Amino acid sequence: xxxxxxxxxxxxxVIAPSGRIxxxxxxxxxxxxxxxxxxxxxxxxxxxAGVPYISSGGLRVLLAAARRLxxxxxxxxxxxxxxxxxxVMRLTxxxxxxxxxxxxxxxxxALRED
Numbered sequence: 001x002x003x004x005x006x007x008x009x010x011x012x013x014v015i016a017p018s019g020r021i022x023x024x025x026x027x028x029x030x031x032x033x034x035x036x037x038x039x040x041x042x043x044x045x046x047x048x049a050g051v052p053y054i055s056s057g058g059l060r061v062l063l064a065a066a067r068r069l070x071x072x073x074x075x076x077x078x079x080x081x082x083x084x085x086x087x088v089m090r091l092t093x094x095x096x097x098x099x100x101x102x103x104x105x106x107x108x109x110a111l112r113e114d
Contacts, residue, residue: 001025002051004032012075012111013041014104018050021058030061037065042074045107049080054088066098075099079107 002019013036017029036044046062048054062078069076077099081089089095101107 002028004028006032006036010108010112012043012045012108014045014047016047016050020053021051022053022055023057026055026057026061029058033061033065037068042069043111044069044076045079045104045111047079047104048082048085049104051085052082054085059092059094062098075111077101077107077111079104
């Protein structure tokens with residue numbers, strides 16, 4: 001099971017899942033991100049501090065979100081990746097496709113600068 005916290009900070013919408021993101025729980029993350037974007041969020045940070053594991057299903061959700069936020073003024077980033085999640089991102093090449101930041105605060109600061 002995954003729990004999702006969603007809040008707004010400094011002009012950035014933050015989605016903070018907690019738990020494993022796998023094929024069973026990825027749709028919950030997808031729904032939360034979709035609701036944020038559909039609700040008007042144009043600068044979105046996914047704080048992965050509470051995620052110890054992410055599967056290909058979770059990666060697909062993140063990539064789809066990044067693709068939805070490609071208009072001028074849009075921004076999408078990830079923050080606070082656990083070592084295993086960071087390793088998966090690096091091995092799959094997602095760390096070169098998606099903007100990744102060491103902390104939530106760094107991610108928010110980067111999205112505010114765009």
